[in-house]
Every structure is written in structure tokens, then in C-alpha cells.
Amino acid sequence: MSSSPSILVIDDKPAAHKALAPLLESEFSIQPAYSGPEGLEKVNLSVPDLILLDLSMPEMSGLTVLKKLRENDKDIPVIILTAYGNVDSAVQAIKLGAADYIEKPFADGKLKQAVRAILKGKQDVEELSSELGIVGKSSQIQKVWQLVKKYGPTDLPILLRGETGTGKELFARALHGISKRHRGPFVPIDCSTLPESLVESEIFGYEKGAFTDAGRSKPGRLEWANGGTLLLDEIGNLPLRYQAKLLRVLQEQQYIPLGARKSRSLDVRVVSASNTDLRKATQHGSFREDLYYRISGVIIELPPLRERGGDIELLTHHFVEKYGRKYNKPTLKISQEAMDLLLSYYWPGNVRELEHLIAGAVILANQIILPEHLPLSSQKEILTSGSGGARSIKLELKFGCNVSKPIDLKKIKEKLAERAERLIITEVKKRVSLNQTELAKFLGIDPKTLRSKVK
Numbered sequence: 525m526s527s528s529p530s531i532l533v534i535d536d537k538p539a540a541h542k543a544l545a546p547l548l549e550s551e552f553s554i555q556p557a558y559s560g561p562e563g564l565e566k567v568n569l570s571v572p573d574l575i576l577l578d579l580s581m582p583e584m585s586g587l588t589v590l591k592k593l594r595e596n597d598k599d600i601p602v603i604i605l606t607a608y609g610n611v612d613s614a615v616q617a618i619k620l621g622a623a624d625y626i627e628k629p630f631a632d633g634k635l636k637q638a639v640r641a642i643l644k645g646k647q648d649v650e651e652l653s654s655e656l657g658i659v660g661k662s663s664q665i666q667k668v669w670q671l672v673k674k675y676g677p678t679d680l681p682i683l684l685r686g687e688t689g690t691g692k693e694l695f696a697r698a699l700h701g702i703s704k705r706h707r708g709p710f711v712p713i714d715c716s717t718l719p720e721s722l723v724e725s726e727i728f729g730y731e732k733g734a735f736t737d738a739g740r741s742k743p744g745r746l747e748w749a750n751g752g753t754l755l756l757d758e759i760g761n762l763p764l765r766y767q768a769k770l771l772r773v774l775q776e777q778q779y780i781p782l783g784a785r786k787s788r789s790l791d792v793r794v795v796s797a798s799n800t801d802l803r804k805a806t807q808h809g810s811f812r813e814d815l816y817y818r819i820s821g822v823i824i825e826l827p828p829l830r831e832r833g834g835d836i837e838l839l840t841h842h843f844v845e846k847y848g849r850k851y852n853k854p855t856l857k858i859s860q861e862a863m864d865l866l867l868s869y870y871w872p873g874n875v876r877e878l879e880h881l882i883a884g885a886v887i888l889a890n891q892i893i894l895p896e897h898l899p900l901s902s903q904k905e906i907l908t909s910g911s912g913g914a915r916s917i918k919l920e921l922k923f924g925c926n927v928s929k930p931i932d933l934k935k936i937k938e939k940l941a942e943r944a945e946r947l948i949i950t951e952v953k954k955r956v957s958l959n960q961t962e963l964a965k966f967l968g969i970d971p972k973t974l975r976s977k978v979k
Contacts, residue, residue: 528553529643534563534589535578535605540628544576547635547864560584564592567600574643575602577622579613587613590620598973601642615969645702647891649673652701658694659842660835662973664827668695671824676702681819684797684879686826689874692797693757695826699795700753708752713745716758721768734783746779749792759796759819762803764812771815781888794819829871829878831918836867839875843882850968851886858885858893865895883968884948899947945977 525568533544541556548554555572557563559579567575575593579586590602601967604625606614614625623642626635649669660666675682676699680939684692693712700710718726729744745754756762762770773779774794778787796819805811829836840858848856862885871877949967964974 531574531576531639532563532566532572533576534556534586534794535576535582535672536581536583537578540578540605543630543634547630548639551636551882552639552903560586560589560592567593573646575600576605576639577602577617578605579617580607584944586615587620590617590622594621599670601646601905602815603638603642617942621674645673645958649698649702652698658691658698658832659839660832661826661838662832662835665831665835666825668824671822672698673702675699675822675824677704679703679793681793682688682795683802683820683823684795684826685801685823686797686799687773687828687872687874688799689876690826690828691875692799692826693755695824696753696757696795696797698753700793701794703753705752705793707937709749710753710755710756711745711749712757714757716761718761720763723763724769727766727770728779728922729779729781731783734781741781744779744781746773746790747781747788749793753795756794756796756819758798760798760800760811762804764810767812767815771812771818774815774818796820836871836878839878840866840882843879844886847883847886853886853889856886856889856891856893859895862893862895862898865898865900869900873944880948881944884944884952887948887952887967899944949974949977 528551531548532555533541534557535541535544536559537560545554556565557566560827561584563575563577566572574812577586577589581589585883586604590604593600593602602617602621604614604617604622606625606630607628614622614627617625624638626638631856649672654667658665672695682699684695686692697710700706713727715723725742725744726745727744729742729747730738732738732741747887756770773790777790777792779790780787790877802811802816802820806813806816824859829839840863844856844858845854848854866878866881868912873880881898881900882893884899885893888897952967953963960974964971967974969977
């Protein structure tokens with residue numbers, strides 16, 4: 525069987541197949557389909573690496589074929605083949621997710637060049653996904669990848685929106701990794717952890733003598749990110765007065781460090797992330813509306829883990845393998861009972877909570893991870909319906925109290941993750957004789973973080 529990339533050509537005209545074959549068959553494995561239904565049937569039998577799709581076919585149009593591919597979550601790159609003068613329909617196909625379009629008759633070398641570029645882009649994304657540890661085959665996460673692949677190569681401002689722990693920084697890195705700026709720096713800044721007194725100096729930098737303790741100049745994150753990508757994580761926490769200053773920077777692509785007299789030019793792509801609805805924040809007056817529109821050229825919603833179907837099992841095996849290697853337990857497995865427990869849990873802390881939980885379980889387990897290695901086994905989460913059809917959550921968590929009234933779920937996420945971490949750290953301390961520094965290294969965190977977690 526050939527290892528060449530496979531291309532499915534869907535075109536009702538035999539002459540088109542005859543013209544395409546000599547252009548591509550020396551480098552690719554070509555499969556013909558002479559109608560839309562035949563093409564869809566072949567895709568169901570064997571997924572090709574790429575599809576060449578004619579727009580004008582009598583039985584089923586190319587646009588209809590493309591829609592059906594997307595409805596069935598077939599994330600296959602598609603190049604549209606269109607006759608001269610039918611560019612409007614080709615543009616419509618691009619909006620539906622086609623990767624490119626080529627006008628007939630095919631210019632010498634142009635088609636092969638387009639095919640090579642798209643297949644290389646697909647390979648780069650797959651390698652990047654593996655490198656970043658982004659795992660998932662659910663339709664929800666595949667839709668996110670489609671948007672990342674579509675908008676990553678552009679310079680459009682992106683807003684990543686999702687609950688805590690859904691992987692916003694990972695997807696920001698993916699956007700950077702497939703952009704034309706991928707050789708430049710990727711600079712994240714967490715707006716939620718910056719004290720207000722340090723916001724300006726951290727983001728914009730300062731000149732020597734700008735204030736009493738400024739003994740030397742210090743570049744800000746904007747300067748670090750020049751030529752690359754700046755991630756403004758939890759941008760909704762940025763104080764209003766700095767939102768105005770950031771807006772001017774994004775509008776003018778210039779900034780002025782503290783104490784400087786002249787502005788400096790800036791070439792940076794901005795990706796923002798938030799676990800709150802910034803549109804609602806503009807209505808409440810806590811976020812500038814003009815800044816919201818500036819940063820949200822494209823909004824990508826990241827699904828919570830509980831909505832990602834079989835990804836929980838995939839991610840669990842991925843983390844067991846990852847931490848099994850780290851802690852020299854490469855043959856470690858997880859029991860079905862433990863897996864069932866994970867699958868039935870609500871995951872308020874999402875992927876981050878799952879990873880922390882599995883990391884701790886790997887440390888505690890010997891040959892197989894059992895329910896008792898998972899702190900989840902000591903807590904229940906029951907969904908009940910409240911008055912007026914509203915959902916409330918009754919939580920019986922061993923936090924020293926029971927809660928049986930409706931709660932904002934966001935308020936307990938950090939508490940759940942914190943409790944899981946404390947349980948793991950406490951159990952590890954019982955089983956290994958290490959000082960604070962050695963224990964921090966063993967757990968993969970810095971000593972300062974460990975001290976804060978065991979207070």
C-alpha cells in the first residue's frame with residue numbers, strides 16, 4: 525500500500541479527472557469520485573488526507589457536499605475547483621471551511637503547490653497538537669481546532685473564552701505556533717495575578733529614573749512580544765484605566781514606557797482570554813466596550829470537559845502515561861472502577877483539574893490506579909432541580925460544611941482544585957521522606973508554591 529498522501533477528487537466530469545491525474549499522481553495517491561454522493565460514501569469508507577471538490581455538479585453541488593462533510597465532523601482539508609467567473613461561490617465555500625480554491629484551467633504547478641502547502645499545514649498542526657499535549661477527538665474540540673487552523677495564520681485579534689482549566693493558554697500557543705509569527709516570541713501575561721500597582725510597569729516597561737526605585741530600564745511584556753504574539757490572559761481583570769491605555773496601543777501599534785518621552789513602534793498579534801462573558805461586563809461597566817470590539821475580531825469558545833464526551837477517557841490515559849514516565853511507573857494502568865468515577869464527575873476545574881488529579885494518583889498508586897487514589901471518591905456532586913425549573917447544585921464536600929442551597933459553580937472551582945491538591949500533597953508527604961525543596965521538585969512545582977498550598 526502506498527504511503528503517499530491520499531487525495532479524493534470529486535468531480536462529475538471525466539475530463540477533469542484526466543487533466544488532474546498527470547499533475548498529481550507522481551506525488552500523491554489519487555482516488556476518483558464522479559458525484560457528491562459517491563464522494564461522501566468514499567469518505568465514510570476511508571478518510572483521505574485532502575479533497576479536491578468541484579462546485580458545479582448536477583446531482584449534488586460542491587457546497588452541499590462541503591456542508592455534509594462539516595455536519596459529520598469530517599475535518600478534512602478541501603480545495604474547491606471552480607470555473608472562471610464562479611469566484612463568488614468559491615468564496616462562500618471558504619466561509620464554510622474550505623481551505624482554498626483553484627480556478628480552472630489549472631495553471632502549471634499552482635495546484636500542486638496549493639496541495640503541498642495545505643498538507644504541510646495539516647501536518648504542522650498535528651505535530652503542534654502533540655507537542656502541546658492537546659488531546660481530544662470529540663466533535664466539540666475538533667470544531668475548536670478548525671477555528672484555530674482557519675484563523676491561526678491570520679493577524680486577526682482572537683478572544684478565547686472558556687471556563688478555568690479548559691486550556692486557553694494551550695490554544696493561544698497553538699494559534700501562535702501555526703501563524704507567520706511562529707519564529708517570534710510568545711509572551712503570556714496573567715492579568716488576574718498582577719497587582720494594580722505593577723500593571724503599567726509589567727506591560728509597558730519603564731526607563732531608568734521613571735520612579736524612585738527605577739535604577740535601570742526594564743522592558744515590558746509589549747517589548748518582549750514584539751514580532752510575536754502577546755497573550756492577555758484573564759483580560760477582564762485589567763483595571764479600567766489600563767484598559768484605556770491598552771486600547772490606544774492596539775489602535776496605534778505604538779506604546780510609551782513609563783518615563784520615556786517618545787513612543788515606540790509595535791508589531792504584535794494580540795490573543796486575549798477570559799473565563800467570563802466580557803460582553804456582559806461591558807454592559808455592567810467593568811470592561812470597555814471599544815476595547816472589547818478591538819480584541820474580539822474572532823471569538824473561539826472552549827468547551828468544558830464535561831461536554832467533551834469520550835475525551836475524558838483519552839485525556840486520562842494520556843496523563844497516566846505522561847506522569848507514569850515522569851515518576852518512573854511506565855506500566856501503570858487505571859482500573860475500570862476508577863475510570864467510571866472520573867466519567868461520572870462534573871469536572872468544574874476541567875482539564876487542569878483532571879491532570880492534577882491523575883498526577884497525584886500516579887504518585888500514590890503502585891501497579892494500578894484505584895478509586896481510593898482519587899480524592900473524588902470522598903465527595904459527591906448531585907444535580908437537583910430548583911424552583912421555577914432552575915438548576916441548583918447540592919454539594920456534599922468535606923470542606924467542613926455541607927451546602928444545600930443554589931451556588932454559583934464558579935465560586936467552588938478553585939476550592940475543589942485546591943482541596944484535591946492538598947489531599948495529594950498530604951498523602952505524598954506521608955509516603956516519602958523529603959524536605960520541602962525535594963518535595964516541591966518531586967511534585968513538579970516550585971517551593972514557594974508548595975509552601976502556599978500547605979499553609
